[in-house]
Amino acid sequence: MKFTPAEVDFELMVREKIGGNHFSQFVGFDITDIRPGYIEAHLVLKPEHLQQMGYVHGGVTATMADVVSGFAAFTLVKRGQGVVTADLRVSYLNPGIGSIVYAKGYVIKAGTKLHFCEAELWMINENKQRIDIAKSSSTMVVVP
Amino acid sequence: MKFTPAEVDFELMVREKIGGNHFSQFVGFDITDIRPGYIEAHLVLKPEHLQQMGYVHGGVTATMADVVSGFAAFTLVKRGQGVVTADLRVSYLNPGIGSIVYAKGYVIKAGTKLHFCEAELWMINENKQRIDIAKSSSTMVVVP
Amino acid sequence: MKFTPAEVDFELMVREKIGGNHFSQFVGFDITDIRPGYIEAHLVLKPEHLQQMGYVHGGVTATMADVVSGFAAFTLVKRGQGVVTADLRVSYLNPGIGSIVYAKGYVIKAGTKLHFCEAELWMINENKQRIDIAKSSSTMVVVP
Amino acid sequence: MKFTPAEVDFELMVREKIGGNHFSQFVGFDITDIRPGYIEAHLVLKPEHLQQMGYVHGGVTATMADVVSGFAAFTLVKRGQGVVTADLRVSYLNPGIGSIVYAKGYVIKAGTKLHFCEAELWMINENKQRIDIAKSSSTMVVVP
Numbered sequence: 271m272k273f274t275p276a277e278v279d280f281e282l283m284v285r286e287k288i289g290g291n292h293f294s295q296f297v298g299f300d301i302t303d304i305r306p307g308y309i310e311a312h313l314v315l316k317p318e319h320l321q322q323m324g325y326v327h328g329g330v331t332a333t334m335a336d337v338v339s340g341f342a343a344f345t346l347v348k349r350g351q352g353v354v355t356a357d358l359r360v361s362y363l364n365p366g367i368g369s370i371v372y373a374k375g376y377v378i379k380a381g382t383k384l385h386f387c388e389a390e391l392w393m394i395n396e397n398k399q400r401i402d403i404a405k406s407s408s409t410m411v412v413v414p
Numbered sequence: 415m416k417f418t419p420a421e422v423d424f425e426l427m428v429r430e431k432i433g434g435n436h437f438s439q440f441v442g443f444d445i446t447d448i449r450p451g452y453i454e455a456h457l458v459l460k461p462e463h464l465q466q467m468g469y470v471h472g473g474v475t476a477t478m479a480d481v482v483s484g485f486a487a488f489t490l491v492k493r494g495q496g497v498v499t500a501d502l503r504v505s506y507l508n509p510g511i512g513s514i515v516y517a518k519g520y521v522i523k524a525g526t527k528l529h530f531c532e533a534e535l536w537m538i539n540e541n542k543q544r545i546d547i548a549k550s551s552s553t554m555v556v557v558p
Numbered sequence: 559m560k561f562t563p564a565e566v567d568f569e570l571m572v573r574e575k576i577g578g579n580h581f582s583q584f585v586g587f588d589i590t591d592i593r594p595g596y597i598e599a600h601l602v603l604k605p606e607h608l609q610q611m612g613y614v615h616g617g618v619t620a621t622m623a624d625v626v627s628g629f630a631a632f633t634l635v636k637r638g639q640g641v642v643t644a645d646l647r648v649s650y651l652n653p654g655i656g657s658i659v660y661a662k663g664y665v666i667k668a669g670t671k672l673h674f675c676e677a678e679l680w681m682i683n684e685n686k687q688r689i690d691i692a693k694s695s696s697t698m699v700v701v702p
Numbered sequence: 703m704k705f706t707p708a709e710v711d712f713e714l715m716v717r718e719k720i721g722g723n724h725f726s727q728f729v730g731f732d733i734t735d736i737r738p739g740y741i742e743a744h745l746v747l748k749p750e751h752l753q754q755m756g757y758v759h760g761g762v763t764a765t766m767a768d769v770v771s772g773f774a775a776f777t778l779v780k781r782g783q784g785v786v787t788a789d790l791r792v793s794y795l796n797p798g799i800g801s802i803v804y805a806k807g808y809v810i811k812a813g814t815k816l817h818f819c820e821a822e823l824w825m826i827n828e829n830k831q832r833i834d835i836a837k838s839s840s841t842m843v844v845v846p
Binding site for chain 3: 761
């Protein structure tokens with residue numbers, strides 16, 4: 271599902287909102303795809319994103335999962351509404367080793383009060399294989 | 415429970431490990447208390463820690479919860495062992511508004527393979543009241 | 559906090575509602591304390607509550623955690639409102655071995671839309687010590 | 703992926719283990735498919751499976767999610783090993799209304815110490831449409 275021309279300013283609105291998200295900018299995510307109920311992003315890793323063993327820090331992972339899920343939910347609410355995270359669970363599947371973290375967030379059940387979302391985070395290893403680094407599930411609340 | 419003199423170098427070891435945690439340093443946490451199975455930290459908020467509504471970003475909250483929990487677990491493992499997060503759940507109780515985020519992480523069940531941890535995050539409002547902003551539970555795996 | 563005399567019929571209403579909860583009755587819980595935002599229950603174990611290793615089945619644990627948390631939230635909503643579980647997380651701390659499972663559920667943050675709850679489940683071992691078997695956190699939604 | 707003839711006794715072993723799971727039998731699940739890392743089950747609803755509003759009880763849902771996930775993980779461990787649930791999260795997507803609950807559990811990351819699993823639960827409504835009632839994620843620990 272892609273935005274119709276009439277919805278193009280909606281994509282702009284989403285981008286604008288993301289632009290005001292200082293911590294996402296501070297960490298350095300790039301949002302690469304915005305569709306209704308779906309967001310993709312990636313992060314080019316720098317030393318400040320790592321923990322003491324040289325892997326991607328779990329906080330970076332959680333932040334990225336929260337951001338792609340929250341904005342995926344945000345694409346589905348009415349103008350004037352927003353979403354806040356009620357609850358986020360992240361499962362850390364494999365250590366994050368490499369140069370870019372890819373993430374996609376999507377709504378699995380949209381409602382008037384709550385949106386249930388999931389996010390997948392992965393990296394591409396030196397053999398060009400996708401390595402899943404995390405999966406999240408979250409409950410997002412619609413707010414005025 | 416406080417470290418005995420003989421354990422003072424353990425506290426140093428914990429601090430050293432935290433020092434190698436680039437993302438924690440990048441975000442700017444200060445670890446303020448280290449005891450067996452227990453860690454306290456705080457974060458003086460700057461604009462880069464906020465989301466678009468001016469509240470503490472959920473990623474900052476999740477990162478802080480992960481760090482205080484993971485290091486609380488780390489204080490209990492044997493020399494040469496470490497811990498990694500298997501899963502982390504964060505419940506966002508109230509919007510984070512104010513100048514300092516306080517966090518404590520503690521082990522609720524220590525084991526040889528897994529440590530179950532919790533973390534509490536709060537702020538002090540203008541009326542000097544504690545406002546809980548998040549509670550987390552996590553499963554940490556002991557690794558060699 | 560105990561119900562005042564004027565609130566006695568509220569306790570009755572809670573008990574009545576619990577009485578209509580067929581699965582709780584089927585499993586066999588006894589609600590032993592009802593206070594605003596707080597519920598206690600216990601379950602006298604029978605063979606049907608166990609899994610193949612002879613421990614309390616994780617589904618019994620999860621059900622008990624859901625019930626004491628949901629009813630704890632229910633004590634705080636207005637007349638005519640109810641609560642449903644949006645999400646439930648259970649951490650299984652120790653195997654459940656013994657004859658009675660004790661549980662308490664409580665609200666850690668009450669709101670107009672959501673209640674955040676926790677539950678603790680424990681057993682008493684042969685040395686009269688409390689053994690924690692599970693801890694849960696949950697998000698409950700207020701419904702009309 | 704289907705078991706090869708040589709693995710048929712493995713399916714028997716899984717079924718035998720499930721047979722010893724008293725609470726699953728008490729609740730009344732039928733395991734309908736067993737493949738490596740994957741389990742399907744269903745439950746024909748009776749009045750005792752419902753809560754006070756007439757929907758499937760959240761404890762039934764959580765139990766079914768735990769069982770299909772745990773056995774999915776169990777299909778992947780070595781002979782002599784077992785799995786126990788460390789942590790289970792269930793998101794309740796839609797109220798469960800109808801006559802049969804369907805469930806599938808699968809391993810999303812297998813490891814030597816931990817298996818990360820998910821489960822999906824759904825029902826078929828009167829218009830023959832699938833209604834998702836729950837999604838779970840869980841962390842299972844391999845035990846000797």
